[in-house]
Amino acid sequence: MKLQIISIILACMVQMKCNAMESYNGLGTIFQEYSSLDCTKYANDDEVYKSFPFELDFNSTRRDSSNTYAVKNANEDIIVLNINKQEYVPPAVFCLTDLQELHVHKTKFHTFDLGLSIGIERLASTLKYLTISDTPIHYLPEQIGRLIYLKTLDLSNTGLTILPKSIGKLSSLTYLNLCDNKLRSLPSTIINTRSLQTLVLDNNAGLQSIQPLNGHSSLKFLQADNCQIERIPLNLPQLINLYMSNNSLTDLPNIHTLGNKTNKKKLFFFDNNSIRCLSPHIRQVNNLSFLNLNCNKLYILPLDIYEISTLQTLYIQNNDFGDKDLQEMVARFNRTHPKLKLCYGSKISC
Template sequence: MKLIKCSTLFVVLICLSQSQWIVARSVTKVQPDARFISRIHSPLDCTQFNNDYEILSSFSFVTHLNPIFPSTSQTHGLMDSNENVYNLNIANQKFVPITVFCLKSLKNLYIRNTSFYEFELDDNSIRSLPSEIELLASSLRYLRVHDTAVAHLPKQIGKLKNLQGFLLSKTGLLDLPNSIGNLSSLTSLDMPFNKLTSLPTTLGNLRSLISITLNSNPQLRSVQSLNGLPNLQTLNTSNCPIERIPSNLPKLNVLNMSNNNLTDLVNIRTLGNDTPMPKIFHFSKNRIHSLPPQIGYVRNLVELDLSHNKLASLPSDILNITTLCYLDIRNNVFSGTDLPKLVTMFNTTNPKLILQY
């Protein structure tokens, strides 16, 4: 009888120990939140390095300096005569070393297909650009990240007051912090092929912006935060479900809103009204059902794409645009009798016009 009790107790103890091992094993697999990963390692101490050579030596990969044939698909750096690295391209590595932010003279940082964290994370939506980016506040001019998971930007991004070009492409970016409105030197903002759902109103503070690319953000429905940008010249929002065109962009001369969700072009006369530069406006593959008379007052309009919409008629004002060189009205709903008449009218008023119908 005692033997049976002991055997039973032994089995119970084994089961308990196995269950504890399973629990412990599952706990070790819990993924840390990337927004707090920077706190797992020791605070970055850049004083441990005497020069940029030592910083590069801390990387887990070789960085070729001043290569004869530099390539964006290969990791390399450019060093000046003072032995300061001013350009760094990290491509196809396992992770970006945190010590990269100790390169105090770095002006251009390009990251391609390389994680910002050495930790394996199942959920890319919690990955963030490291807050240590602020250490490059005085030097960094261009930051470009391709094919690398960056779902969020830290508020410290707003400290990069000298940043002129900022690109995040195919990173899974979900949002932009309000602090991005502090990038007073920014002239180019490119966030294509991401997951943005909205834009912060603080983008309206970026008075130096010349170019914005937001194409292929399939959940972005509005760009009204951009209204009033005084120097914006180029805007690309193709392949986004945007429902209204922006307004009060006096310097705009290139606008691509193809494959959006537009139904009209109200306020189009407020686009590029303060510059004589030729205007190129593309609105193909929308749901535009009417064109406002304002179209006749767009200054120096040379190219207009209205193909693949729901237009059944055009305002007479469009016949007065003598600067128009190219007009595409294919795949609309003009009647079989109206379309030939339109063609004849355009041939009469603007014989040099290339008309696609």
């Protein structure tokens, strides 16, 4: 009986070793592909994609990120490549001569350190849109700063923990999505992304500060819901929409420095924080139209808020107002803002 058990254990160990060797050999082959990548052996993009271990759909009439497809230009060069749910990103992708959009979903970069670094070097002169989503990368190589023509960078749900300082060299970047990651801070160099208009930081549970954004000259839309941010950013002259729901805010100092150089309507979301008081500076916000203060710890509103003539919608549900104070505030708003959509009390919806 003991001999049978020992035989079974030995057989399992041999099989495990074989499986491990197969996995190692496979990974080693891919590593060699990246490190010895020779694009000169491909005469054109047609030969490049024929080397891929998966098929490409060139006939799709609409762009669906759930498919693996490509788009060609008039010269038969692949300019858009969307890879979804494949085993890994083939190194030959980086040999495409005029690739402008690369979208990778649920597909690994084996030997990531080497693979993406080499890819960035090769695509620096053409790439304008880069998406890596639902794919583990944890960090970006410093070479990302060489993508000087990049307009959109989407790195959602990648496990990203840190941004390289070279992010500030992306002079053409207008849209940056970093949601659903593990960021704890932003690099000081992000202030140098002078073309950036939209930044998405939602669901970075360890992110406590976005102060490196202070003074950003072009940012218009900032989404930072469901983090642990303790202070609002300052001196964002072009800001229009600010989403900071479910954070750790306790007050809103110098809020008037947000969007102070643009006359466009402002929409600010500060619900589900711990805000106890509202700064009188709220009156100085340029063209404030929408303000959500639901689910905070407010017990009084400053008189200045009744002087905001542009205010169209105000949410103040589930705060610490006394019943009498709340009735007085509602009555006053009815006099000063008869058309205001005012949501108050404990109702879930308004």
